[in-house]
Amino acid sequence: MDDLTNPAELALASHAPPTLVIIEHHVLARTCILRILRREFPEFEIVEMPTTSGLNWLSGRDVRLIALNIGDKPITDPSIEQSLPLVAESFPNAYIALLSNCDDEATATAALQRGVRGFFPTSIPVEVAIAGLRLVLAGGVYRPLPIIRHDEASRLETIPAYTDVPELSIINKGNGATTIVPDKTMVDVTPREQHVLALLELGLPNKLIAAKLNLSENTVKMHIQHILRKYSAHNRTEAVLRWSGRLLGHNGHPRS
Template identity: 30%
Template sequence: MHFSYATPDGDPNGMSSEALVIIDDEPFSQECLVHAIGSAFPRMPVIGFSTVGEFSHAEGTPVGLVLLRVQSHSPSGGQLTNETRGILQYHPDVPIVILSMCMKIKDVQEAIAMGVRGIIPMSTSFKVAVAALQLVMVGGTYFPRFANGDLPFANGTKDARDLVPEEHQPLFLPHASQQPYFAIVEQTGDMLKTETNGATVIFTAREMDVLEALQKGWSNKWIAHSLNISENTIKVHIQRIMRKLHATNRTEAVFRHRQLNGLS
């Protein structure tokens, strides 16, 4: 059984031909995710499946991204590996993002080695989760970073087998090297004042919305209409993006963003 959601916003011809697929074996949470993410991506069909097997037998629909929700408690490493491998067997080029409350560090490392493009903790806000999905869709990656710069011990455990991100910490996006390049943070007054530090560039979730639109070549007017905010606000976001990327214009900002993500 699968559940789908699509709401053309404006011109129906603007709908994407690629679908965002959600795999979740719990019907209630699957439908909630499909509805919520569908509302955040109004021009992209969002389809829910109960299992990887069910998804693998669905033919004829191009897939832009797969969001795999694993159990709330630490999933079996073998199960996660098998599910990831099952997705890649039928869609070898599709970016995969894992949504989980708790994961073993070994499983995280194996998932990344297999090509998983992102891991979203269940403690993440919806706004940041959407920004993370948008980033993966344009070629970025999204993984947790913790207060000590490494993977912390889980409460109540004697070793680092469980991956439990600390609250209120930015989530960093590793490049091919170990040096983090980008971070997505909540759009609060304090965090908007965060400045570039070394090779790290910090974006708010809204700035990531605008940056994604810039990469699509959208005008300020169309970005404002799409995000339901004023053109003046869009100009402010673009100025901040340009300043953080040390760009002199919007085209250079897009190029530098792609360059730092290894896409140019």
């Protein structure tokens, strides 16, 4: 009987949609996350479980991402140090994301050093978290920068245009709000265009970009048109890829 049923089971598994896994101990939080992910990622099967002990049940599935909520635990907690290698070994092709009640730089850095591709403090807005998950699923890395003071954030608009290549990240300001700032610099790209590019990379639509940057949608469209021209890009996706270094730069050479 096993010989007859196994091929059918294998065929069924091969046609199953890719899977996202959420590991959250608390039932209410797990249920809320599950509903959000099912709404935002209808192309995926969303599986929830309280602990990593249920991962064996997913053997043979096309698991693309496993999100583990560690709560208040530090990365060095023995249970986390055991869970991360277990997840990586069980699903070597899946990306790992951590949800944490901590939003400090040391925790984020320690997570990335252990192979985590997405670090999500629970203090960030849900739309930013969803955009970050899309970035991770596309092969990118999501993490916040250290918390900065309000007076430091207010100086972002005075940053001049630069001459090197930038990487932008989301800064969590500790009150549920976020801001985008450049780590490095870019030829002929203004700070505001860098902000727009960072939000484009997260997959946000013009309306949400406008709301986050306190701009009109027409102004956002104008910035995107300027960005497309500067990168000789045919669309916003191509512009983001050139900016992030995954395509040739607008001068015809790979970005370094």
